[in-house]
Amino acid sequence: EVQLVESGGGLVQPGGSLRLSCAASGFTFRTYSMNWVRQAPGKGLEWVSYISSSSDDLYYADSVKGRFTISRDSAKNSLYLQMNSLRVEDTAVYYCVRERGAWFDPWGQGTLVTVSS
Amino acid sequence: EIVLTQSPATLSLSPGERATLSCRASQSVSSHLAWYQQKPGQAPRLFIYDASNRATGIPARFSGSGSGTDFTLTISSLEPEDFAVYYCQQRSRWPKTFGQGTKVEIK
DSSP states (O other), rough: OOEEEEOOOOEEOOOOOEEEEEEEESOOOGOEEEEEEEEOOOOOOEEEEOOOOTSSSSSTTTTTTTTTEEEEETTTTTEEEOOOOOOGGEEEEEEEEEEEEEEEEEEEEOOEEEEEO | OOOOEEEEEEEETTTTEEEEEEEEESSSOOOOOOEEEEEESSSSEEEHHHHHEOOOOOOOTTTEETTEEEEEEESOOOGOOOOOEEEEESSSSSOEEOOOOEEEEOO
C-alpha cells in the first residue's frame, strides 16, 4: 500500500522557519516526481512546489519562490520542504503528493503549519 | 496562470439525484484536467484524470467529460458517501492550478 506521512508542522512566528518531511513507502520512491500542495483553513487547494524524480527539475509557486526549497533523499525515501521567512498567509495544511501520470495521486494526510505571533 | 472557475459553488441535492458540476478554464487545457474529491478532515483523492478517465476504485456512477475550456463532472445517482467537495485541476501549463471547489451537500 502506498503511504505518504508528513511531519514537521507546528506553530511558528512570522519570519521564522520550518522544515517539513514526508516519509514515503509502498512504492519505488526514486522513480516518481513529488509535490507539496497546501490548503489554508476553510479554503481551496494551492500547488506549492514540484521536484522531479532525479531532482533535476524544481518548480515553485510564485507565492513561495525564494522562500521555500524542495528536496528529496531517495536513500531515505523522503521528501522535504524547507520553509523560510514564513508569513501569516503561509498558514495551511501541507500535503505531500506523489505524481502519477502528471496527476496528484495519492496524497498524504497533511501536516498543519500555523504562522502567528 | 490558467484560472479554473467551478460552478456552482454549492449544489444541494438529495440521494439518488443526478449531480452536474462544471469547470471552466481561462484558456484551453486540452484534455489535461482532473477531478478530486475531498471529505471533511481528509486529504483530496483523485477521481477523474485526463478529463474522462476514472481513477482506480472509482465507481461507474462518476463520469467526466469535456475538452478545451469546458468540463463537466457528472454523478449519475448520488450515494450518501458522495456528498463532499470536488475540485478540478489542470496540468496543461505550470503552475498547476485548481478550481475553487464545488460543495455537494445534502438537501
